[in-house]
Amino acid sequence: MNLDIIVFFIxxxxxxxxxxxxxxxxxxxxxxxLLGNRKxxxxxxxxxxxxxxxxxxxxxxxxxxxxxxxxxxxxxxxxDAGGSIVNLSVLGKRMRRMSQLLGALSPVEYLEKxxxxxxxxxxxxxxxxxxxxxxxxxxxxxxxxxxxxxxxxSYEMALVIGIGVIVAYTVLGGFLAVAFxxxxxxxxxxxxVSIIGVMVWPQVGGLSGLNAQLAEIDPTYLSxxxxxxxxxGQWGVILGAVLIYAIGYMGLPHVSVKHMSMEGxxxxxxxxxxxxxxxxxxxxxxxILGMSAIIIMPSVSDPEMVIPExxxxxxxxxxxxxxxxAIMAAIMSTCDALLMQAGTTLSRDVYSRFINKKAxxxxxxxxxxxxxxxxxxxxxxxxxxxxxxxxxxxxxAFGVLGNTFMVPYIASVYxxxxxxxxxxxxxxxxxxxxxxxxxxxxxxATEIHPFLAGVLVSLIAMLxxxxxxxxxxxxxxxxxxxxKENKRVPKKLEKGIFDDxxxxxxxxxxxxxxxxxxxxxxxxxxxxxxx
Amino acid sequence: MFNLPWETALLMLPWPVxxxxxxxxxxxxxxxDEKIGDADx
Numbered sequence: 001m002n003l004d005i006i007v008f009f010i011x012x013x014x015x016x017x018x019x020x021x022x023x024x025x026x027x028x029x030x031x032x033x034l035l036g037n038r039k040x041x042x043x044x045x046x047x048x049x050x051x052x053x054x055x056x057x058x059x060x061x062x063x064x065x066x067x068x069x070x071x072x073x074x075x076x077x078x079x080d081a082g083g084s085i086v087n088l089s090v091l092g093k094r095m096r097r098m099s100q101l102l103g104a105l106s107p108v109e110y111l112e113k114x115x116x117x118x119x120x121x122x123x124x125x126x127x128x129x130x131x132x133x134x135x136x137x138x139x140x141x142x143x144x145x146x147x148x149x150x151x152x153x154s155y156e157m158a159l160v161i162g163i164g165v166i167v168a169y170t171v172l173g174g175f176l177a178v179a180f181x182x183x184x185x186x187x188x189x190x191x192x193v194s195i196i197g198v199m200v201w202p203q204v205g206g207l208s209g210l211n212a213q214l215a216e217i218d219p220t221y222l223s224x225x226x227x228x229x230x231x232x233g234q235w236g237v238i239l240g241a242v243l244i245y246a247i248g249y250m251g252l253p254h255v256s257v258k259h260m261s262m263e264g265x266x267x268x269x270x271x272x273x274x275x276x277x278x279x280x281x282x283x284x285x286x287x288i289l290g291m292s293a294i295i296i297m298p299s300v301s302d303p304e305m306v307i308p309e310x311x312x313x314x315x316x317x318x319x320x321x322x323x324x325x326a327i328m329a330a331i332m333s334t335c336d337a338l339l340m341q342a343g344t345t346l347s348r349d350v351y352s353r354f355i356n357k358k359a360x361x362x363x364x365x366x367x368x369x370x371x372x373x374x375x376x377x378x379x380x381x382x383x384x385x386x387x388x389x390x391x392x393x394x395x396x397a398f399g400v401l402g403n404t405f406m407v408p409y410i411a412s413v414y415x416x417x418x419x420x421x422x423x424x425x426x427x428x429x430x431x432x433x434x435x436x437x438x439x440x441x442x443x444x445a446t447e448i449h450p451f452l453a454g455v456l457v458s459l460i461a462m463l464x465x466x467x468x469x470x471x472x473x474x475x476x477x478x479x480x481x482x483x484k485e486n487k488r489v490p491k492k493l494e495k496g497i498f499d500d501x502x503x504x505x506x507x508x509x510x511x512x513x514x515x516x517x518x519x520x521x522x523x524x525x526x527x528x529x530x531x
Numbered sequence: 532m533f534n535l536p537w538e539t540a541l542l543m544l545p546w547p548v549x550x551x552x553x554x555x556x557x558x559x560x561x562x563x564d565e566k567i568g569d570a571d572x
Contacts, residue, residue: 071539078543082550089557211534224539269561276554280547485568 019169046274048182066290070221092268117420167376192326240449251406343372403430403454421469430458
């Protein structure tokens with residue numbers, strides 16, 4: 001067994017250890033399993049949010065794009081560098097408070113309770129299940145191929161080992177394992193990319209040297225409009241490239257759930273600083289390394305492999321093996337978050353909501369674990385056969401999820417007028433626009449990025465739809481006011497102390513269910529107490 | 532700057548500073564909001 005594999009197995013065992021460590025705590029309640037009992041601190045929230053957003057794209061797709069397009073690819077890095085800062089600033093505190101006031105344990109359930117609409121949940125769950133699983137399965141395939149290339153195992157063996165570990169620690173430790181492994185993986189990614197950057201930097205003569213050499217090969221590498229100026233004057237494309245990551249993460253359920261799991265609304269301010277530090281240190285380097293590859297390894301056959309090949313070129317033995325683990329960390333941190341969220345949607349938004357409404361706490365926990373386990377096993381099988389339909393869906397996954405959920409999440413905490421009809425129109429309008437824009441390649445004709453088109457249509461559809469629906473109920477408006485105001489929400493609520501007495505914050509939950517009166521009075525009482 | 536065309540340098544290089552500034556502004560805004568909330572209690 002060579003050194004790479006030994007180091008990689010140590011890394012996998014460490015991830016498995018995280019899952020085992022959190023198994024007991026995650027089993028305490030559905031709230032613990034699905035949201036870590038809303039006790040996740042600022043560093044873990046910030047770094048796991050970013051690491052689960054970025055995926056293996058940062059080590060493979062991003063550098064490949066920079067290798068092919070030069071500085072134009074940096075537009076995506078610019079959006080990425082601000083992604084979680086914007087996300088936390090806009091949604092963080094308010095979504096955390098609102099989700100607890102509503103007793104929501106999944107991002108789709110949150111929308112149903114906020115907008116008092118079963119249709120919103122059904123549409124959200126259908127879109128979520130299709131695209132989260134497709135997205136997760138595509139990440140499985142990427143993980144299997146990366147591990148196959150690094151370890152020399154067969155693709156099938158690499159899948160079973162790599163994905164098997166991800167499924168195991170996610171099933172065992174639930175959200176806590178996903179969040180803490182995401183944190184550890186984020187740190188590994190940062191250390192890994194920094195070491196590679198420090199080694200490659202002098203070889204290209206720093207940023208000035210790199211640019212001078214790129215200009216000698218082709219001056220358009222340095223242009224904001226792309227190599228050969230292919231996007232010249234297309235501001236819609238550039239704006240879409242920045243916005244897809246800068247604001248698009250707000251629409252991804254597996255990312256937005258991090259707001260709901262924070263320790264308290266006040267955790268947000270520290271998480272913003274952690275995000276700022278981590279993102280600026282991390283996000284630009286892979287792209288700059290991709291451009292450096294144009295100089296130091298111009299004949300690379302597969303642009304997606306520039307960083308792995310760079311690692312083998314610059315580093316010997318054990319260091320290379322450790323750095324390759326950073327690439328797997330990037331892929332795994334997204335895989336587990338997607339799998340966790342897809343399983344949560346299946347168990348919480350389908351089983352507990354429509355199949356067995358009276359499921360006990362133990363049943364909910366068991367079903368959540370089973371959904372993730374079955375999802376993972378199906379994912380491995382799908383990844384082995386690589387059906388073309390998965391790839392067809394993945395092209396849409398990020399954009400459709402973002403365009404479906406982003407406007408509703410923002411409206412849920414910023415617009416009192418937003419109602420169920422408006423939000424449903426926004427969700428359908430955003431998702432359909434993104435699919436149509438991609439299918440018919442409208443970007444070429446309109447010079448508008450599909451994501452930007454989806455956001456605009458989603459927003460307009462919601463504003464129009466709001467004219468037709470009924471206004472939100474008084475308890476929802478009270479919860480809205482409580483979530484947005486400067487005053488602290490009562491400590492008992494903020495820290496989730498009630499959850500220990502009644503799992504899932506049932507005492508303030510579920511406006512659509514039979515205990516509506518109790519919840520209305522609970523929120524009104526808090527509101528009166530506060531004012 | 533850094534041998535980049537002025538357009539690229541002007542439109543791309545300031546972004547890390549912009550993001551860090553935004554983060555600091557948001558941090559102090561949220562801290563101020565908390566203090567106001569505490570003072571009201």
